[in-house]
Amino acid sequence: MNLAELAEHINNLFDFALNNPLNELRMVDIGQIDVDLAQRIKQLTGYETQDYIVSIDSFGIKHIMNGHSISNEILANQIGVTKNDFLLLHQIVFNADVVSKGLKSKKSQIETIFFEKIIQNKYEAVLEIRIVSGKKKMLYKKNRLVLKTMYIKKAT
Numbered sequence: 772m773n774l775a776e777l778a779e780h781i782n783n784l785f786d787f788a789l790n791n792p793l794n795e796l797r798m799v800d801i802g803q804i805d806v807d808l809a810q811r812i813k814q815l816t817g818y819e820t821q822d823y824i825v826s827i828d829s830f831g832i833k834h835i836m837n838g839h840s841i842s843n844e845i846l847a848n849q850i851g852v853t854k855n856d857f858l859l860l861h862q863i864v865f866n867a868d869v870v871s872k873g874l875k876s877k878k879s880q881i882e883t884i885f886f887e888k889i890i891q892n893k894y895e896a897v898l899e900i901r902i903v904s905g906k907k908k909m910l911y912k913k914n915r916l917v918l919k920t921m922y923i924k925k926a927t
Contacts, residue, residue: 788829816872831918850923
């Protein structure tokens with residue numbers, strides 16, 4: 772999929788996530804972790820991620836827009852996330868300036884990886900490591916890094 776098609780899929784997912792009264796899950800795949808990035812992630816975090824699929828799902832978009840959008844972001848030095856910022860996820864992950872082990876998700880205790888990229892401002896994205904097994908393997912088929920949250924800070 773080229774970047775224009777990817778942008779269209781992300782825009783459609785964004786609209787679906789914010790206008791979905793049934794709170795259904797949908798997902799868009801951004802790309803696959805290659806050998807070089809997997810080695811970097813392994814060295815910096817200890818996590819084995821080669822061939823994992825990087826994805827955005829409707830729940831992640833909803834979480835981010837409910838907590839870090841322009842209308843909600845009130846923390847000093849932060850900028851609210853907009854629809855267009857989701858289009859940068861490919862660049863944030865695959866060309867990250869910083870990669871580190873993230874905190875476990877509070878509720879689920881799922882391991883996370885933190886990615887940071889300066890693109891005029893400092894974009895910080897936290898992706899959950901989702902390892903498929905059992906019944907979920909039929910549905911998801913591949914291990915994934917899925918966008919959990921994202922914030923933007925003013926570059927200093």
